Amino acid sequence: MARLSDSTLKAALTGLAMVAVSFTLAPHMARAGMSDGKDWSAVLEKAKGQTVYFHAWGGADRINAYIGWAADSVGKRYDVTVKHVKVSDTANVVSQIIAEKAAGKEAGGAVDLVWINGENFAALKRQGLLLPMSWAPDLPNYRFADIKGKPTLTTDFTVPTDGLESPWGMAQLSFFYDSAITHDVPKSAAALLDWAKAHPGRFAYPKPPDFLGSTFLKQLALELADDPAVLASPVNEESYEGVSQKLFAYLDALHPYLWHEAKAFPDNVSSLRNLLADGEIEIAFTFNPGDASSAIANNELPDTVRSFTFSGGTIGNSHFVAIPFNANAPEGAMVLADFLLSPEAQARKQDPAIWGDPTVLDIASLSDEDKDRFEALDLGVATLKPEDFGPALPEPHASWMERLEKDWTDHYGVQ
Numbered sequence: 001m002a003r004l005s006d007s008t009l010k011a012a013l014t015g016l017a018m019v020a021v022s023f024t025l026a027p028h029m030a031r032a033g034m035s036d037g038k039d040w041s042a043v044l045e046k047a048k049g050q051t052v053y054f055h056a057w058g059g060a061d062r063i064n065a066y067i068g069w070a071a072d073s074v075g076k077r078y079d080v081t082v083k084h085v086k087v088s089d090t091a092n093v094v095s096q097i098i099a100e101k102a103a104g105k106e107a108g109g110a111v112d113l114v115w116i117n118g119e120n121f122a123a124l125k126r127q128g129l130l131l132p133m134s135w136a137p138d139l140p141n142y143r144f145a146d147i148k149g150k151p152t153l154t155t156d157f158t159v160p161t162d163g164l165e166s167p168w169g170m171a172q173l174s175f176f177y178d179s180a181i182t183h184d185v186p187k188s189a190a191a192l193l194d195w196a197k198a199h200p201g202r203f204a205y206p207k208p209p210d211f212l213g214s215t216f217l218k219q220l221a222l223e224l225a226d227d228p229a230v231l232a233s234p235v236n237e238e239s240y241e242g243v244s245q246k247l248f249a250y251l252d253a254l255h256p257y258l259w260h261e262a263k264a265f266p267d268n269v270s271s272l273r274n275l276l277a278d279g280e281i282e283i284a285f286t287f288n289p290g291d292a293s294s295a296i297a298n299n300e301l302p303d304t305v306r307s308f309t310f311s312g313g314t315i316g317n318s319h320f321v322a323i324p325f326n327a328n329a330p331e332g333a334m335v336l337a338d339f340l341l342s343p344e345a346q347a348r349k350q351d352p353a354i355w356g357d358p359t360v361l362d363i364a365s366l367s368d369e370d371k372d373r374f375e376a377l378d379l380g381v382a383t384l385k386p387e388d389f390g391p392a393l394p395e396p397h398a399s400w401m402e403r404l405e406k407d408w409t410d411h412y413g414v415q
Helices: 006-032 040-047 061-078 090-102 118-126 140-144 189-198 211-224 228-232 237-257 269-277 291-297 330-340 343-350 368-375 398-412
Strands: 051-057 081-087 113-116 165-172 174-178 283-286 305-308 314-322
Touching: 040 330, 051 061, 051 090, 051 330, 061 081, 061 330, 061 343, 081 090, 081 330, 090 113, 090 118, 113 118, 113 330, 118 314, 118 398, 140 330, 165 330, 174 269, 174 291, 189 211, 189 237, 211 228, 211 237, 211 283, 211 314, 211 398, 228 237, 237 398, 269 283, 269 291, 291 305, 314 330, 330 343, 343 368
Parallel strands: 051 081, 051 113
Antiparallel strands: 113 314, 165 314, 174 283, 174 305
């Protein structure tokens, strides 16, 4: 047998390496039916008869009902069965995917689609646990996404999405109160502390790591930091010390004046809303600008509830859906993701009577019929107009949330 030259051997090994990579990706590409990432007819064909296990937060009846409607629609139109796996913390879904990878489960995973953003997306992307291809931009309805007008649709907590997750909704922190009871509202973190001292027991925030409670911590951190720009970079000891000292000094001053003197915390946004409805607190907040109007439409809050925001701006971001690397029904997951991005589904989602979650679409790019869907929406008396919001503050790097949540628990340890 003739001896191969070094150059020939190197070329051969390079070729083998490329083949190995191809075989690594091939199962995913083959199952997706998209050798070039654009064969949507093949995706629809492969999706028929599949069951998609959609892991999504299940803590709100309105959202659960909306997901149920979407599941029914996808089933009737595309012969794809959608099962809503209701989760309380997306971090648990991330742990499940990590465990499957560790066990060598490269296909047939339990999670087909997951509602996600922030540190959970960052963790899955960092560890290579998402479908290893840019699939979201190839969804037919992605062309309507407002990519130019909403930069958070392609950058998730400073981490580029790289087509690994599909936009679903927009969010910006806003506060709400019953105008029949409360007549003065704070417009900054400093003013909130003064308000709480003047109204002891009448304010609360959800217990981190609930996403809304953690968002409140980040809002405070951004407002109180000497240089908010440091939060855009991965956390390090030097930057964290300066930010955390101011944050926890503020919280130490606030906690004695919270609901139940901070000996207990509401679990999530639904619990916080219920406290306002029951008159136990006077100011609540949400990450969905349409949430208060939706609660009014569903008889969960009185029609005297109104919204406000901080004059210096509040944190804004987008939320997404993503497909794990070993999804059992990736084609069905893509079909569901595309439907969730459709003008029909996005308009229904923005309706306060249904959910009230803002759209990710560029309305100007839609057909006249689809524009009419949005123009016909009554967004409700408690939904702020875009011009009434302060600027949308950028999310800190995902690593900040993880560190702040851990230290909050260490500091306050509420069980």
